[in-house]
Amino acid sequence: MRKIILGNTGLEVTRVGFGVLPIQRVSMEDAKRILIRAYESGVNFFDTARAYTDSEEKIGNALSDVRKNIIIATKTHAKDAKTFWEHLETSLQKLKTDYIDIYQFHNPETVPMAGDELYEVMLEAKRKGFIRHIGITNHSCENGRKAVLSGLYETLQYPFNHISSEEDHELVMLCREKNVGFIAMKALSGGLITNAENAFCYLWQYPHVVPIWGIQRMEELEQFIELEKNPPVLDEKRRQLIEQDRKELSGSFCRGCGYCMPCPADIPISNAARMKFLLRRAPYQQFVTKEWQEKMELIENCTECRQCSEKCPYHLDTPSLLRDMLADYREFVKIHVCR
Numbered sequence: 001m002r003k004i005i006l007g008n009t010g011l012e013v014t015r016v017g018f019g020v021l022p023i024q025r026v027s028m029e030d031a032k033r034i035l036i037r038a039y040e041s042g043v044n045f046f047d048t049a050r051a052y053t054d055s056e057e058k059i060g061n062a063l064s065d066v067r068k069n070i071i072i073a074t075k076t077h078a079k080d081a082k083t084f085w086e087h088l089e090t091s092l093q094k095l096k097t098d099y100i101d102i103y104q105f106h107n108p109e110t111v112p113m114a115g116d117e118l119y120e121v122m123l124e125a126k127r128k129g130f131i132r133h134i135g136i137t138n139h140s141c142e143n144g145r146k147a148v149l150s151g152l153y154e155t156l157q158y159p160f161n162h163i164s165s166e167e168d169h170e171l172v173m174l175c176r177e178k179n180v181g182f183i184a185m186k187a188l189s190g191g192l193i194t195n196a197e198n199a200f201c202y203l204w205q206y207p208h209v210v211p212i213w214g215i216q217r218m219e220e221l222e223q224f225i226e227l228e229k230n231p232p233v234l235d236e237k238r239r240q241l242i243e244q245d246r247k248e249l250s251g252s253f254c255r256g257c258g259y260c261m262p263c264p265a266d267i268p269i270s271n272a273a274r275m276k277f278l279l280r281r282a283p284y285q286q287f288v289t290k291e292w293q294e295k296m297e298l299i300e301n302c303t304e305c306r307q308c309s310e311k312c313p314y315h316l317d318t319p320s321l322l323r324d325m326l327a328d329y330r331e332f333v334k335i336h337v338c339r
Helices: 021-025 028-040 055-069 081-095 117-127 141-150 166-178 196-204 218-229 236-248 275-281 290-301 307-311 318-336
Strands: 003-005 012-014 017-019 045-047 071-076 100-106 131-137 155-159 181-185 209-214
Touching: 021 028, 021 055, 028 055, 028 218, 045 209, 055 081, 071 081, 081 100, 081 117, 100 117, 100 155, 117 131, 131 141, 131 181, 141 155, 141 166, 155 166, 166 181, 196 209, 196 218, 196 236, 275 318, 290 318, 307 318
Parallel strands: 017 045, 017 209, 045 071, 071 100, 100 131, 131 155, 155 181, 181 209
Antiparallel strands: 003 012
16 A cells, blocks of 8 residues: 655655544444454554544554554643643553554644643653654644644644635645645545545545545445555546535535534534535435434524534534524425425
């Protein structure tokens, strides 16, 4: 499997990275089978986080015997030094390792800088050998740019795919210019991009970008293994399909990052705010059950506290978006369910 050097880290990683977040949804045994298959197929880069419930434990359970042959990136969402050390100790224990290759600040509201408590403890952890390289993840282009220009971070993990904005593209190229490793999350835009081949060949154009594909089923893994063996060509037909995605998903749409959660009114915002697309770009039956109809009606209880909008890294007017989604949902259910 083809590899690249990730920015200035010196780490040689496969161009197909394994995003371990979805693995938390499967059993320990199924996770082990999938992770071992990925390793045996040549994948050597695995990205997880302390916040992803038992995903670190599943990596440790499956791959601890081949630890020296793989590269592990994980994350801390700590806001103080005490929690930082707790997260780091737990991650090392769950992963069954004595070091982490890339330790990332997990989508902080502001970028930790030199002299800040969090950045200083990160440096201390690196000096002590618990971590090898310092990274950051974010959904804010402004924060991403600040991190890259600071010279303090060796990697940036950021959403990037074929419906990303020109501003996002500029950030990707800035990482190349500054030799900062770019790890692409949301390569399928949280499930809104449904053609994995198009998504893959678009990102394959960027030789310095390492996408982490969220995988929870063996057939998904097999698809990406095959795509890496025989990368599809970005021909005119694919360009047209990509352009169609851009038109349909342009403007103010929810990426499903979940940073707006939890909602005081218990509205499942991260899915409800993009329901129009989920209904039309995925098998809709799973979203029109009685349970989902009740969940969508919770939008009526929105108090417009705007906590969601304040937390949204894309600055969406979430309450208005939710009202629009509810109106569309009711019409869709009327046509497709209540016939």
